[in-house]
Amino acid sequence: MGYTTYIDLIRPLIKPTAEVITGRMGEEIERAKIAVKKALDNKRVAVISSGDAGVYGMAGPVLEVAEAEGVNVPIEIIPGVTAATAGAAKLGAPIMVDFAVISLSDILTPWSEIEKRLKAAAESDFVIILYNPQSRTRQEPIVKAYQILLEYRDADTPVGIMQNVGRQGEKAVITTLREMIKHEIDMTTTIIVGNSKTKIIGGKMVTSRGYDVAT
Numbered sequence: 043m044g045y046t047t048y049i050d051l052i053r054p055l056i057k058p059t060a061e062v063i064t065g066r067m068g069e070e071i072e073r074a075k076i077a078v079k080k081a082l083d084n085k086r087v088a089v090i091s092s093g094d095a096g097v098y099g100m101a102g103p104v105l106e107v108a109e110a111e112g113v114n115v116p117i118e119i120i121p122g123v124t125a126a127t128a129g130a131a132k133l134g135a136p137i138m139v140d141f142a143v144i145s146l147s148d149i150l151t152p153w154s155e156i157e158k159r160l161k162a163a164a165e166s167d168f169v170i171i172l173y174n175p176q177s178r179t180r181q182e183p184i185v186k187a188y189q190i191l192l193e194y195r196d197a198d199t200p201v202g203i204m205q206n207v208g209r210q211g212e213k214a215v216i217t218t219l220r221e222m223i224k225h226e227i228d229m230t231t232t233i234i235v236g237n238s239k240t241k242i243i244g245g246k247m248v249t250s251r252g253y254d255v256a257t
C-alpha cells in the first residue's frame with residue numbers, strides 16, 4: 043500500500059496476486075491504520091514511501107499508530123536512498139561535511155519553528171538541504187527561506203536544485219544562492235545550499251572536508 047504515485051512507480055515489481063491499496067497525499071494516518079489492521083489479520087503488508095521511509099516517510103506513522111492502538115505486530119523498516127544523498131550524487135559531493143535537512147512544509151510544523159531551524163543552520167555554516175520546498179498551494183515558504191539564507195550566506199554560494207531524482211524527468215542544476223529562486227521549484231524538488239567551503243570543480247558542486255590535496 044502507498045501513495046498512488048509511488049505505487050505506480052513500482053507496479054512492475056508487485057506480484058499479480060497481491061492486494062494493492064493506494065491512497066492520496068494527506069491520508070498517511072488512514073493508510074497506517076489500514077496497514078496495522080491488515081497485519082493483525084495475518085497479512086504481510088508492505089507500506090511504500092519514496093526514498094527512505096524513515097525520512098519524512100511512513101515508518102514513523104506506522105510505528106506510532108501500532109503503539110496508539112496497542113498492537114504488537116513485527117514491523118521491519120527497510121532503508122532506502124533519501125532524496126538528499128541521491129541528489130547530492132547527481133551534483134557532485136556537496137554534503138561531505140555536516141549538513142542539516144529542513145522541510146519547508148508548514149502543514150505539520152509551525153513556520154516559526156522552521157524559521158528558527160533555518161536561521162540556526164545557516165548561522166552554523168551547515169550545508170542545508172531543503173525538502174518540500176514548494177507546492178502549488180505553498181509558495182511563500184521558499185521565498186521566506188531564500189531571504190533568511192541570504193542574511194547569513196554569500197549570494198554567490200553554490201546551490202544545487204534537483205528534480206525527480208532517479209525518475210523520469212530527472213534534472214539537476216547548479217546555480218548560486220542569488221539565482222536560486224529564479225529556477226523551477228516544485229513538490230519533486232530538493233535543494234542543497236552549500237556552506238562557506240562549497241565550490242564548483244569541473245562543473246560539480248563540492249564541499250571541502252579540509253584535506254590538503256596539493257601535496
Ligand SMILES: C[S@@+](CC[C@H](N)C(=O)[O-])C[C@H]1O[C@@H](n2cnc3c(N)ncnc32)[C@H](O)[C@@H]1O
Pocket residue numbers: 091092093094095096097098099123124125126129172173174175204205206207208209228229230231232233
Ligand atoms: C514527504 S518528503 C519524502 C522524502 C522521502 N521519504 C525521501 O527519503 O527522499 C517529499 C520531498 O522529498 C523530496 N523528494 C522526494 N523524492 C524526490 C526525488 N525523486 N527527487 C527530488 N526530490 C525528491 C522533495 O523535496 C519532496 O518535496
